[in-house]
Amino acid sequence: MPSNPELPNDPDTRSPLDVSRLRKVLVDGAGGSAGFYERLDVVEETGSTNADLLAEAASGDRRVLLAEFQSGGRGRHSRAWNGIPGAQVIVSVLLKLPGVALPDLGWLPLLTGIATVDAIHEVTGVPAELKWPNDVLVDGRKLAGILVEVASTAPVPTVVVGVGLNVTLTEDELPVPTATSLMLAGARELDRTRLAEVLLTSFGERIRQWERHGWDPTAAADAYRDRCSTIGRRVRAILPGDTELHGVAVNIDEQGRIVIAPDGDGEPVAVAAGDITHLRPV
Known part of the structure; x- marks a missing residue:
């Protein structure tokens, strides 16, 4: 797809996340939908949204933390994953899962991947796909990564789910040549607030669906296979x-x-x- 290198020079493309709008939809449940999350915060800068929520795991549930800039993020195998201010959706969710068997926690990255790809399709039209277990690709290049970390297993399994999605990064800002961004992939919309809203809504719906199916992880197996390249x-x-x-x-x-x-x-x-x-x- 064609890129649009002029977009990052438009101040609206890297405007701050609208925390009031996100709280209204995702916490308060505006528009007739029940809010899935108990708390949502946006910080200007942090080392790692996952690490921040892991440190508070004992006292929270269904808590969302987004960052405009992340300076010490981690991917799988402790690989460095950092951000560009205002150019990505960097979000973590703290979640308690009282009905989930420990072996089934391995499905969380896959469920998160489904939610992420569906949000990208809905908002931007970019034909993103999943690469097992936790990468989101477009044309073979990495668009987003997912990291799920277990905070504790007793008395209730408690996890932190992190997603980093490249939105308006230019070629010069990409961390590696095999990465890409929604802008470079020709996205029809680059509103980070809208992307975060739809992604978190989709994630909440996937968790609710999992619960309705008695925490049977295979309930989402076909959906994952359909999206997995x-x-x-x-x-x-x-x-x-x-x-x-x-x-x-x-x-x-x-x-x-x-x-x-x-x-x-x-x-x-x-x-x-x-x-x-x-x-x-x-």
């Missing part, structure tokens, strides 16, 4: 211990693991954790 692709999986597995990703199983049919002979392997790279077809 990893399924059907040749992949390389770097597994714990730096062993490699090459093959075709054929499914997501009931535990949210990616199932890979190895090249050559061998039974399919369910991978719970590992770095996945999409490969070109043989």
Whole structure:
């Protein structure tokens, strides 16, 4: 899609998040929808929204923290993930899940991915896809990342779910050449407040749906498979211990693991954790 490099020079494209509007919709439940969240805050700058909520996990639930700028964010495997002021949606949610079995917490990144992709589609029209387990891609380039961290497992599983979405980053501002932004992908709308509102609404609806299904994580399995570009692709999986597995990703199983049919002979392997790279077809 064509990019529009002039947009970041327009002050409206990097205007502050509208915290009053977000609270009205997401906490107060304006417009006839019940507010899912108990508290929502926006800070000008922080090291990590995930770390901030993890530090307060014992005293909160359904709390949202957004940051205009994040200076010490972390991705999977403690990789650095920082921001550009006013150019991204950086958000974390603190959530208590009293009915969820601990093995099923692995589905949270997948549910978050569904909510993120659906929000991108609805607001911007950008054809984003999921790369297992927690990356959002467009044309093979990373648009958003998801990090779920467990704060505690007793007496109630408590987690922090973080999302970082690139909105108006220019090519020069991208952290790596394999990243992209909504602006570079030709988004029809770049309103960060609208994006945060729809993303958090979608996430809340996914959690409510999960609860209505008795916390059965497979209730969202088909929705994830429909949005996941990893399924059907040749992949390389770097597994714990730096062993490699090459093959075709054929499914997501009931535990949210990616199932890979190895090249050559061998039974399919369910991978719970590992770095996945999409490969070109043989």
